[in-house]
Amino acid sequence: MSRCRSVMIGVLLLAVLVGCSRPTTYNQRIYVFGTLVDVTVWGIPEDQARARVDELAQAFQGMHTAWHAWRPGALGDLNEAIAQGRDVEVAGDLVPLLRQATDLYLKSDGLFNPAIGRLIALWGFHKDDPLDGRPPPAPEVVATLVSSDPGMDDLIIEGNRVSSRNRDVQVDLGGFAKGYAVDWAITSLRRNGVEHAIVNAGGDLRAIGSKGEQPWRIGVRHPQGNGVLAAIEVQGDESIFTSGNYERYNEHQGIRYPHIIDPRTGQPVQGVTSVTVIHHNGAEADAAATALVVAGVKEWPRIARQMGIDRVMLVEENGIVHMTPAMAERVAFQGQRPPVQITPLP
Template structure:
């Protein structure tokens, strides 16, 4: 449902003192992860990063729909058949996802995995599918059909063939959990960057806040916004490398789960929120809602900010964001 491209740069300053900044890049959950920690030495940093990797791998096994032994796969296999008992962690994650679905009026929906794949973004699609095929493609989608029993801790998908998936929030959730665990272990500062799903805590070794520079994907050589970020998450998602053109109009690979039609009008969205999980879900929602509706939606949420680049390269942002450098449309 989402395609990530890193257009956020962490700007760091490494001070010469007792602590150092250490970073490791690796592939987890099928994506690039950059894990940065502030530690006393490399040995200590490696230990902490290993802890984060183990936690992210644990989460992947819990939420993966590709692993037939995962609880998520068991839920999907039993759609329309019976309720499935799951761990509290997975139950709570699904419950939060449903709450976001309600908040966004279905623009975000973890049952998007039920969609028939009638859209291809490899250049083979040159005309719109028929309205009948598009409508049929989302017939099994709908968070309203996910039944939760809090007392029994079970999940039931009412429609046979229905599926849930965590492609839109999974990496954000993993970044949150890795950050939480490292803080519990005594790591005072760091960054978990999960292919554009980024969570930070603490400060740089010189006491300065972490800073993110955001570029316009239409002009990647220029940073148009520089923002301090601490104890916050920022998620950037974009469609500038995965889209189709039909009759001169650009359509994103991000499909509206309510209608089956691709989103259009937006090239990238950066959302700032208290958690990467929430920022992840809202970034998807804004893509689906469109620029005007998406901005109005974000402006109503306390503690949430966003920056949008539309298909013409115009940059807009929510009213509650504080941008240090002057915002420029390139």
């Protein structure tokens, strides 16, 4: 007999691994990056799969330490040096992250901006702990920081030495590092002979291959409830990343302040509940999902085109769903179909 095996994949996605459950499926859960990372490997002996995933777990812990913006580590040391107006030699594996983050910052017209760590901290979103209902920061304090215009293009990278033209830059890779780590993990698994796997970091994932003759079937969680909004089948090599404003937020005197900050205003983004993208690269998908939330209903098609993302689903707070034609071909809504607008990219 066959049986269905389902795996809850965290914050914004539900992955249902559809097919015949066999002993060659191996799953391990790792807590890192402030979230649960699920690694599922199919088609190789369990002892080999366990060894490969154990290697990933060790590497993930090293990345988490090195890339944390406020704790001791490579990125924390860089931020301290920037605040003091000096350059610093950083670990070699941090430089590619900074370069790719800068490239995505430029492609997004600055809407994906890891340099606004000070703004993130100002709103209290720099902590792993639940938010405490604190009042929002004073408008004049936010305005002063926004006026200094910190951006990734302020960084000066010369070999492994990094400095900044702007002391208000504080690099926070939280909207990008998980995607980069997922890409690294898939590359590592492939290098070690794994052809079929899912690496899911807190609801954002990259899948390769398939589960036997069946595709990986991914459920996109409904941003206004606990159910599934839509299902997407993945077979081959694709990443699905979602950025949303409905699970991590601060609420003060009945007003909700989501954690995604618009770098142009210094204010939490309102009006968009979530953005889901499908792309071949996890880091690019991760950054794009955040940028498109910030872009909002009017600007997301232009920013998606600039970032090379052709499969996008944006959900407004009023429940209206916007999709590119390419995404509409892949999405199967579950339950009652929401109002949908199909928007070609310019």
